[in-house]
Amino acid sequence: MKLSKFQVGKRYSRALYEVAEERGSVEENLKDLQSLKQVYLENPSLNILFAGRSVSRDERKKVVETLKSGLSELMQDFLSMLFDRDRMNCLVEIADAYIERYDEDNGVVEVTATTTVPLNSEQEENLRSVVKQRFSVKQANLTKVIDPSIIGGVVIRVGDQVIDGSVVKRFNDIKNMLLVNK
Numbered sequence: 001m002k003l004s005k006f007q008v009g010k011r012y013s014r015a016l017y018e019v020a021e022e023r024g025s026v027e028e029n030l031k032d033l034q035s036l037k038q039v040y041l042e043n044p045s046l047n048i049l050f051a052g053r054s055v056s057r058d059e060r061k062k063v064v065e066t067l068k069s070g071l072s073e074l075m076q077d078f079l080s081m082l083f084d085r086d087r088m089n090c091l092v093e094i095a096d097a098y099i100e101r102y103d104e105d106n107g108v109v110e111v112t113a114t115t116t117v118p119l120n121s122e123q124e125e126n127l128r129s130v131v132k133q134r135f136s137v138k139q140a141n142l143t144k145v146i147d148p149s150i151i152g153g154v155v156i157r158v159g160d161q162v163i164d165g166s167v168v169k170r171f172n173d174i175k176n177m178l179l180v181n182k
Contacts, residue, residue, distance in 0.1 A: 009093025016078055016094070017101050025074055030102050032075040036067065037095040050088035064088065107138035114145040114155040114166075131158060 003011075020029045040046050049055055049063065064083045068076045082088050103109065111131050113119065119127070124142055131140040135158055147155075150166035157163075 005090045005093045006097075008087060008090040009095075009097040012082070012087065012090070012094045013097035013101060016074075017098055020074060023074060025072060026102065028072050029075055030099065032071045033095040033098050036071075036075075037092055039067065040092050047089050047092075050086075060088075107136075109135055109137045109140050109158050110143065111140045112143045112145060112157040114147050114150060114157075116146065116148050116150055116152055118146060119144060127154075127156070131156070 016029065017026065020026045046063070049060060061083065064079055068079050071079070079088075082091065082094075087094075109131065111127070113127055124144075128140045128142055132138070140158075150168050151171070152167040153165040153170070155162065155164050155166050155169075
C-alpha cells in the first residue's frame, strides 16, 4: 500500500524531530525546514522535478546539492536521505508536520482573526492575550484577514476551533430562531 504525502510527512518529520532533540538542534532544523518550505512554495516546479522522471537523477542531485548549501549538517544528511528514497517531493508535508510538532511541544498556536476593518496594535495584543489564556498556550501567532462580508465583529480560528462573533452569525441565529418559532 502506497503512503500518502501526509503520512510520509508525519513519519519523516517524527524521525527528524527525534534526532534533532537528541542533538539539541530542534530550532535550527525548524528554521532550515521553514526556509526550504518557502523555496518549494515559491518554486512549484521543484515538486514536479522530484516527482517525475523527465529529468535525469544526476540533474536532480545537483538541485539537491544547491538546496543543501547553508543548511545544518543534520538537515544536509536528511535531504540526502530523502533524495535517495525519492521523497523530495514530500518536503512541504514533512516541514508542515515538523512545524506542527514543534508548536505543540512549545505551546504555540496559529490564530486567524477575520474582521471587517484592520485591528490596531492594542486590539491585536488583547486578542493574543485572550487566546493564550483561553487555550493555555505560551505564544499565539496572529494572521489577520479582512472580510467585509461578516459585516462586523470578529471570527477567530485556532486550529480546528472557530469562535464566531460576527454580526452575520448573530443575524442568521436570530433569523433561524424566528423561522423555528413560526
